[in-house]
Amino acid sequence: MSSARPNLAIVAACVVALAAGVAVFLLRPGAAPDLDDASASVGATPAAANERLPANLKLAELDGRAFSLDDYKGKLLIINFWATWCAPCLHEIPVLVTMQQRYGTKGLQIIGPAVDDIEDARRAAPGLKFNYPVAVGTPEAMLDLMSQLGNEQGGLPFSVVIGADGLVLERQLGEYSEVELAALIEKNLPN
Amino acid sequence: MPPLIRFASLLPLAFALSASALDLSRKPPGGSELLPADQAFQLVSAQRTAEGVRLSWMIAPGYYLYRQRFAAEPADGGAPLAALRLPKGAAKHDEHFGDVEIYTEAVDADLPVARGQTAPTRLKLRWQGCAEAGVCYPPVSRIVDVAAAP
Numbered sequence: 001m002s003s004a005r006p007n008l009a010i011v012a013a014c015v016v017a018l019a020a021g022v023a024v025f026l027l028r029p030g031a032a033p034d035l036d037d038a039s040a041s042v043g044a045t046p047a048a049a050n051e052r053l054p055a056n057l058k059l060a061e062l063d064g065r066a067f068s069l070d071d072y073k074g075k076l077l078i079i080n081f082w083a084t085w086c087a088p089c090l091h092e093i094p095v096l097v098t099m100q101q102r103y104g105t106k107g108l109q110i111i112g113p114a115v116d117d118i119e120d121a122r123r124a125a126p127g128l129k130f131n132y133p134v135a136v137g138t139p140e141a142m143l144d145l146m147s148q149l150g151n152e153q154g155g156l157p158f159s160v161v162i163g164a165d166g167l168v169l170e171r172q173l174g175e176y177s178e179v180e181l182a183a184l185i186e187k188n189l190p191n
Numbered sequence: 192m193p194p195l196i197r198f199a200s201l202l203p204l205a206f207a208l209s210a211s212a213l214d215l216s217r218k219p220p221g222g223s224e225l226l227p228a229d230q231a232f233q234l235v236s237a238q239r240t241a242e243g244v245r246l247s248w249m250i251a252p253g254y255y256l257y258r259q260r261f262a263a264e265p266a267d268g269g270a271p272l273a274a275l276r277l278p279k280g281a282a283k284h285d286e287h288f289g290d291v292e293i294y295t296e297a298v299d300a301d302l303p304v305a306r307g308q309t310a311p312t313r314l315k316l317r318w319q320g321c322a323e324a325g326v327c328y329p330p331v332s333r334i335v336d337v338a339a340a341p
Binding site for chain 2: 040041042083085086087088089090091115139143153154155156157173174175
């Protein structure tokens with residue numbers, strides 16, 4: 001009997017402390033809500049088989065000129081959503097500029113819709129030295145477009161890669177590194 | 192060792208182990224899963240105080256809010272409000288934005304109201320943040336009702 005008492009004390013201590021630890025964890029400031037189905041994966045996600053973009057998606061360039069994604073049929077297309085308030089986007093854009101310069105003559109076309117106030121995008125564009133079309137619209141319209149293309153949460157940067165045959169290849173939430181983007185492009189260039 | 196003393200001596204260790212084990216299990220590892228913005232950054236309270244309005248946000252582990260991107264204005268077009276009073280945040284250097292301050296875990300902001308003036312009952316608030324995994328959320332804009340003082 002006497003040897004059972006210390007064991008009982010150990011068990012009781014563990015139970016009380018575990019309960020207290022759980023309570024403190026759940027009630028602490030910044031406690032995370034449960035992950036649910038609304039969460040999205042950071043990184044690349046392969047597209048479904050034979051997936052295509054919605055037809056007839058129209059955009060407007062910085063100077064107001066309208067264009068359609070259908071204008072780029074037959075090219076490897078990367079639609080890269082960005083914004084002036086998004087530091088990872090601003091970090092990724094020089095990589096995209098390099099890719100457009102390196103592979104543009106081989107059938108790559110990048111398009112950069114700005115999820116931003118139009119004037120903010122216009123002010124930032126010269127400094128970012130885009131060598132591909134930047135699309136603008138209201139932030140709400142761009143969020144809606146991004147949702148249509150598979151990003152309902154609106155996180156940036158976000159890219160959709162479409163092969164020359166019009167089939168969606170993959171989506172990327174977060175930055176591409178130069179190495180992984182170059183490999184993806186070289187693997188899928190039409191020329 | 193008497194059982195009661197042994198019980199008491201084990202409490203801190205068991206407490207620390209259980210809390211830290213739970214915490215490790217909930218942190219997004221490198222941010223592979225991304226929460227919706229309203230779960231990453233939750234406005235949990237907007238309440239009148241003796242000095243004005245206190246606003247409180249909770250921030251999920253692995254996410255942060257920019258100090259410079261909070262804003263408050265009258266929801267119904269009333270008189271301009273004083274600037275939000277925000278605590279000093281953690282320093283962060285960004286190659287594009289320069290030196291900025293960020294908040295993690297939680298932040299309280301105070302909206303002061305001059306003596307003799309009535310605190311607003313509805314506010315239009317704006318905030319913006321990112322996940323440490325390298326994804327940023329669009330600015331969130333919400334119209335909120337301010338609760339009466341407790």
